Amino acid sequence: MSTPNIGNERFNAEAASWDQNPTVHKASALAVEAILSHVPTLKTQPNTIDVLEIGCGTGLLSFLLAPYVRSLTAVDAAQGMIDALAVKLSYDSSPQNIHPIAASLSDPNDPVLFLDPLTKASIPGRRFDLIISHLVLHHIPSLPAILRTMHRCLREGGRVALSDFEDFGPEAERFHPQARMEGVVRHGIKRTEMAELMRDAGFVDVRVETAFEMEKGVEKTPGAGVVKDEGGTKMVFPFLICLGVKSR
Incomplete structure (x- = not known):
């Protein structure tokens, strides 16, 4: 789930094996549960919402959310991630309402966003009902800029539902092993900071709250490597969901 120009070499290299990480699957499933809980229209009015996912990676979250939405435009700056997602979408059993795009999103009027995944028609000035991201915000250099773009x-x-792990202090740095710090701009997101930034970007009805907690393996000491699920050191990390609405 990469972001513009940050760590894309790493994400391109990891794309082929990304789906083999059980922690990634677990986090995606928990994130979808949180989105469905906090955006109830996805269940009460299924297949009516057009979604933009920023930092989609290989589409793990995209596939889980696809049955609830009309369309999902999946954007990632790492071509390797989008290539992996495109292969998965080529199977007959895959959702037909996901459109993958390799792009560094900064312009809402970028023509790559105009294609309707269902009708295949280009709709200039196309806009979305919901924007989602998961484990992306901690990679983004300028949160004010990406929030304004969203x-x-x-x-x-329309609304946003953005999830990421919380910066709860120095121990939050342990979320990533030292060998995977490329592209990590901050060690999680902060509640009060995110709420303030979202309001500054123009969002109303802003809420930043705990979405779920997740246990994952961490290094015993920096650089020691992570021992897999059979043993080793584990920590519980809180995840936040950031919610806001574009006023009418």
């Missing part, structure tokens, strides 16, 4: 990509009344 706000401009939404229809009036």
